[in-house]
Amino acid sequence: AQSVTQPDIHITVSEGASLELRCNYSYGATPYLFWYVQSPGQGLQLLLKYFSGDTLVQGIKGFEAEFKRSQSSFNLRKPSVHWSDAAEYFCALDRGSTLGRLYFGRGTQLTVWP
Amino acid sequence: DTGVSQNPRHKITKRGQNVTFRCDPISEHNRLYWYRQTLGQGPEFLTYFQNEAQLEKSRLLSDRFSAERPKGSFSTLEIQRTEQGDSAMYLCASSLDRGYQETQYFGPGTRLLVL
Numbered sequence: 321a322q323s324v325t326q327p328d329i330h331i332t333v334s335e336g337a338s339l340e341l342r343c344n345y346s347y348g349a350t351p352y353l354f355w356y357v358q359s360p361g362q363g364l365q366l367l368l369k370y371f372s373g374d375t376l377v378q379g380i381k382g383f384e385a386e387f388k389r390s391q392s393s394f395n396l397r398k399p400s401v402h403w404s405d406a407a408e409y410f411c412a413l414d415r416g417s418t419l420g421r422l423y424f425g426r427g428t429q430l431t432v433w434p
Numbered sequence: 435d436t437g438v439s440q441n442p443r444h445k446i447t448k449r450g451q452n453v454t455f456r457c458d459p460i461s462e463h464n465r466l467y468w469y470r471q472t473l474g475q476g477p478e479f480l481t482y483f484q485n486e487a488q489l490e491k492s493r494l495l496s497d498r499f500s501a502e503r504p505k506g507s508f509s510t511l512e513i514q515r516t517e518q519g520d521s522a523m524y525l526c527a528s529s530l531d532r533g534y535q536e537t538q539y540f541g542p543g544t545r546l547l548v549l
Binding site: 324352354356361362363364365366369371410412414416420421422423424425426427 | 438440465467469474475476477478479482490525527529531534535536537538539540541542543545
């Protein structure tokens with residue numbers, strides 16, 4: 321079975337500080353991996369995605385993520401957080417087959433202190 | 435390029451009533467997905483369509499739920515005899531299936547409150 325774990329339910333950082341949100345997955349093959357962001361009452365916006373190739377992927381809004389097969393992880397990073405980054409962040413897995421349903425983690429709520 | 439749209443954005447209903455939500459995907463996308471998100475949780479898959487064919491349904495989709503995509507464009511999700519446990523955000527996503535590297539784009543969601 322496949323699953324996604326986001327160990328941190330809530331993270332608080334100061335504006336300008338660096339950020340790392342953790343994502344671990346369980347799947348018997350190499351998955352496709354995604355990070356989405358959700359502002360309150362809104363839908364999900366795609367931040368970045370990993371399909372294959374370079375394990376460090378760049379996304380929008382200055383975010384990046386690194387796929388580490390040995391650790392079954394796909395952590396999201398940003399060198400300097402802005403107050404507007406406060407939101408909920410979801411990591412998602414696609415099995416990479418033609419059955420494209422996504423499996424989501426429970427999310428990490430990010431609070432940014434001014 | 436207009437994104438995925440969903441209507442209504444909010445719906446309040448009384449227990450036992452029927453509700454219907456609509457999703458309009460990105461125009462060239464042939465796949466359409468429905469997810470449900472409850473408070474404090476990530477989205478959970480409900481069902482998806484490839485063109486007009488409904489290819490997979492989750493066990494979460496009880497017999498009170500029905501989804502259609504009659505012409506392979508917009509989709510509707512109907513909940514009959516609503517229950518308080520149906521209160522959630524219902525998210526629609528669409529994608530272009532090329533057989534590999536599929537990316538789903540989400541709409542703003544419909545928030546349902548069952549009183």
